Amino acid sequence: MKSTTLMEVAQRAGVSTATVARVLKSNGYVSNETKDRVEAAIKATGYRPNAVARGLRQQRSFTIGHMLTAITVNPFFVNVAHWAEEEALEHGYKTFLFNHNGEADRERRGIERFIERRVDAVLFTNAIAGENIALLTEAGIPALQLERIRAVGVPSIRVDNRVGALQAMRHLVELGHRRIAFVGGDHKLIHRGESPYPSVEQERLGAYHEGLAAAGIAADPDYQRLGLYYSIAEGGSGIEGYRHTMALLDLPNRPTAIFATCDILAAGALQAIYERGLRVPNDISVVGFDDTLAVNLTPQLTTVAQPMEELGRAGFRTALAAIEGGTCPEVAPLPSRLVLRRSTAIATHTN
Amino acid sequence: MKSTTLMEVAQRAGVSTATVARVLKSNGYVSNETKDRVEAAIKATGYRPNAVARGLRQQRSFTIGHMLTAITVNPFFVNVAHWAEEEALEHGYKTFLFNHNGEADRERRGIERFIERRVDAVLFTNAIAGENIALLTEAGIPALQLERIRAVGVPSIRVDNRVGALQAMRHLVELGHRRIAFVGGDHKLIHRGESPYPSVEQERLGAYHEGLAAAGIAADPDYQRLGLYYSIAEGGSGIEGYRHTMALLDLPNRPTAIFATCDILAAGALQAIYERGLRVPNDISVVGFDDTLAVNLTPQLTTVAQPMEELGRAGFRTALAAIEGGTCPEVAPLPSRLVLRRSTAIATHTN
DNA sequence: GGTCAACATGTCATCGATGACATGTGGCAG
């Protein structure tokens, strides 16, 4: 049952293993005649190089680790992971995924597994604890953070949340909305530690305020609802967005538009609005974030798309550069952008 | 940069590598004194065993491959893969994913990569070509098919689609529905090859007809819409379900309930119904399948849940049994079951 | 006091690929 080895191919072709290696790598001198014989032997035996042995010898596993959260809940992570994997494949690499579900302890165990398997680098889409990442640095394994802002002392590839969020705000304002609510992640709730850089949550909230200010609209604290995006323990539905929206709809002066900074939150918002017998976008406009669930919701969601493919691809490419070059090159933030669909319309009514 | 080796730990503790190995495996005789010394050395160096070297030596990589499709489109696959991975972790294994996107050529390349990396087994959630899978058999790597019915000569863990689908039909009938439409996958379109076993599509369609018959309802061919679940090329939205539903709503005698055999199709159905100004479940009831998007749709979808966690877990366990035992044990089909939410109601109107 | 078993630890070949190095040929320039 054991698969063919280089040695067996060599014996069958009547040459040494070195010669077979030369043929496989097509470097060094090999006569056409032996080359043909070796290739015939390879074909006949169905030989496939053993990546495990190669990894041991070359001290390089051609494998990277990818840490993420909530893979069963938030398609954002699946997409980023998928595109990083695609890029990895094109470079002869494979990816190991690890889902830490937001638990620091699981993250540590995942990193330990990565180290044991001698991954050449680790991508983090949503890193938790700096001390966990230190394990990697000690082992000399480059780490890279995606999407999230440099929060735990690791180089990162950021997404520019501001551009897209500002486009969304401008879009709503142009449609005549002035009572615009914000439903998003709570910086304090989501990040314990301090960081010199603004979090994704702060960036999105900041753009909301910037958008209001640019339109000369005073911010109403009642319209600003912060919390979790979703609770993995609760199955990860948009229940948070549902609750926030219910509260917003109960306001004496309810908003005419809701900017939810996650499609999952927006999904909950749509459910609340539907239950109240209101229609989107006729009665109330909704904008989401991420462009994950958007096309499958009713109505299809106008949302700020994150560059998931580019994030994943650039993530792997940068990790590879770190593996080969020793240092992690800087990458400019990738822009987010508004995608128009069917959940926004002109603000016609007053209440 | 290089991480600590067994040898280094041994030198630091002043013992041989064999002794360190004994301490790590806690088998064989080791005096308490040396054991303490070795453990101290392990701690001091932060030693972590090299799984690549172990894999080479033991002729076992403690890695399995998981082939699937449409990972960015259909959360079903993500869930199955996630739970298989969870189970794998608990047994010291890691999973490599490969997304073949429905292309036989990609599937072959993926399998080649798996073989090169010497995975100990391969799980298929949606296998395509038998000749690809033969590559594994030749290499002596056990293969196992999940969800799909034994279609390509590999042992499989099936889902009993019939139970859940019958529950759904009974549920609709009990609510007074008699004009029940079916929107689902087309067996002929999805499977080219022949198989002695009914496909998932045939099973679901069969249960639909069985449900109708049990209620004494004559099947109306206009109510039966078959096609693809989604097109990956088109971004994978529920557009197919949308189109089918539009056609159903255009019928002179439109159905009062729709049974869509995929939540993605159901999502498209909800969009179509909404656009026509009808309400779910008041005007028309919808039942989905899979329980993937269900909680995030508006209204939350009554759907036939697939046992994704159990499928993934049982999948890995069975693969492990095949790895260790040489043969793949039979596993009884896992039941699907109806989950009641908010998209079904009593059939009140006549048109 | 000799024998045997339990205890304690060390040596070394092995897994398969790789690449530095060694060896060996032929031809052409000087």
Next chain:
DNA sequence: CTGCCACATGTCATCGATGACATGTTGACC
């Protein structure tokens, strides 16, 4: 005719863990 280089192929240590096997030390029992 010598020297050198392009060409062609082979040998072998190495990567790190593992486990079969060898060696060596007690202590207890007959």
